[in-house]
Amino acid sequence: MDFQTFVFYFLSAILVFAALRVITARNPVHAALHLILAFFTCGGIWALLQAEFLAIAIILVYVGAVMVLFLFVVMMLDINLDRIRQGFWNYLPLGAVLGLLMVMEMGLVLGNKALQIPASTVVTPPGVSNVKEIGKMMFTDFVYPFELASIVLLVGMIAAIALTWRGRKKSKYVNPNQQVFVKAKDRLRVLQMPVEKD
Amino acid sequence: MDAVINFGAGLFGAAWPAVWTLVKIVAIVLPLLLGVAYLTLAERKVIGFMQVRIGPNRVGPYGLIQPIADGLKLLFKEVLVPGNASKGIFLIAPMLAFGPALAAWAVVPFTDTLVLANIDASLLYIMAITSMGVYGIILSGWASNSKYAFLGAMRSAAQMVSYEIAMGFSLLCILMVSNSLNLVEIVGGQQKGMFAGYGLNFLSWNWLPLLPMFVVYLISGTAELNRAPFDVAEGESEIVAGFHVEYSGMAFALFFLAEYSNMILVATLTSLLVLGGWSSPLGFLPDGVWWLLAKISCILFLYLWFRATFPRYRYDQLMRLGWKVFLPICLIWLVVVGVWMMSPLSIWK
DSSP: HHHHHHHHHHHHHHHHHHHHHHHSSSSSHHHHHHHHHHHHHHHHHHHHTTOOOHHHIIIIIIIIIHHHHHHHHHHHOOOOOOHTTTHHHHHHHHHHHHHHHHHHHHHHHOOOGGOOOOOOHHHHOOOOHHHHHHHHOOOOOOHHHHHHHHHHHHHHHHHHHHHHOOOOOOOOOOOOOHHHTEEEHHOOOOOOOOOOOO | HHHHHHHHHHHHHHHHHHHHHHHHHHHHHHHHHHHHHHHHHHHHHHHHHHHTTTOOOSSGGTTHHHHHHHHHHHHHOOOOOOSSSSSHHHHHHHHHHHHHHGGGGGGGOSSOOOOOOOOTTTTHHHHHHHHHHHHHHHHHHHHHTTHHHHHHHHHHHHHHHHHHHHHHHHHHHHHHHTOSSSSSHHHHHHOOHHHHHHTGGGGSTTTTTTHHHHHHHHHHHHHHHOOOOOOOOTTTTTTTGGGGOOOOHHHHHHHHHHHHHHHHHHHHHHHHHSOOTOOOSSTTSSSHHHHHHHHHHHHHHHHHHHHHHHOOOHHHHHIIIIIIIIIHHHHHHHHHHHHHSSSSTOOOO
């Protein structure tokens, strides 16, 4: 076994373990952290395939930005695990069918000879910049799909803003008539927050 | 140098490349850590002088051994883990803060030949690695199971993501005009141009044609570092010390090491990307790594100066600056640079 194969199996083992922990971890924050580990290892495997741009991009976009926001949300959620687990056995048959379907689809894609690239043609000669090549392809052969993807993203962005937009805030002046009747207990509420145990 | 390489190759045989790389890593990390130690002293001294105090002057002549004493003190202190903390993550978080701060140095060039790994996408690599530094802060805040620490972590997460966008756009302008993602080539591109022909190299560096981007990069770099006036994640007067309030001993020291080595990293990047790196400001002076060190020192001094001068931003003002001021400026300047490059007036041919 040469060094590259060893690295591949090493990274794959971590990736499979992390992916499994994403769905088995009881604590949602731990699950999110394992997802980050999975993305990072995935980047490593892509780097091994000489796709350095994709490898760096997944770390930059998913690990560096998307998962930070994801973690941000997950940390603030108050998730009651017992309530989520209530319907587990009812949903299991449907979930199992969907899972099997996905495994079959993946098997079809991976087993299909027409979709496989022989390993020898993938190897790029030294001196060819991965980033430059991807850029050239994106703006020549794949310019329409590329623009389409950017429009889809733009629509998603506008939709997200439209969903959370609560209208413009009116001016910030205070009405002194209401102001003099304000009591401290209307404004300030002291909460008791017991320390949570993990 | 060649003699050393030959001797080593004979001694270690097939393992020599790995050993030689390790030697190079140590040669980068040791001066870096020394720089971090003395940056803390410089900070205390400089801010002391700006506030008409003396600063540390007890340990050694002019307080020069102070950082060593501080380091030893922290090393021998107990690392306390608070009850109810998520222990594993609590201990991993400082490592996650410090790891990226060191890993980014792998591709930083000091001269056109003095670089550990001269890879094509080095700028992308640095952006990717530095964007991971935020996890140390978020996880430390979450794992401490303390309200102040959690508030600090939340503030930091939102702030880092916001300013990364402005920072990314300013880097985008720089790589557009350099036509490369390689830091060595980006520095090389700044050494030629109209003014460089007259021997006035410093007017050919990226800071002049990309002045708005330089300012945006400098300010959002300060925000990314969580340095004053953007240090709301720490906010010692509001949330005690933010994310690292529960840490002690070496775990606490790691956050400091991460912060200061990130400061040196961002200062180095600013020098490389917009201030011409190791090229000399005037044509008749020889280029060399000393110019890079001088530029880094100037920018580091600027950070210390900021801290001594500006009051801390309020959190909403900070977000407003990132999203409503820097982002539009970046978007407009990106278009301006694109049009400029395509017009006959382009200075980047």
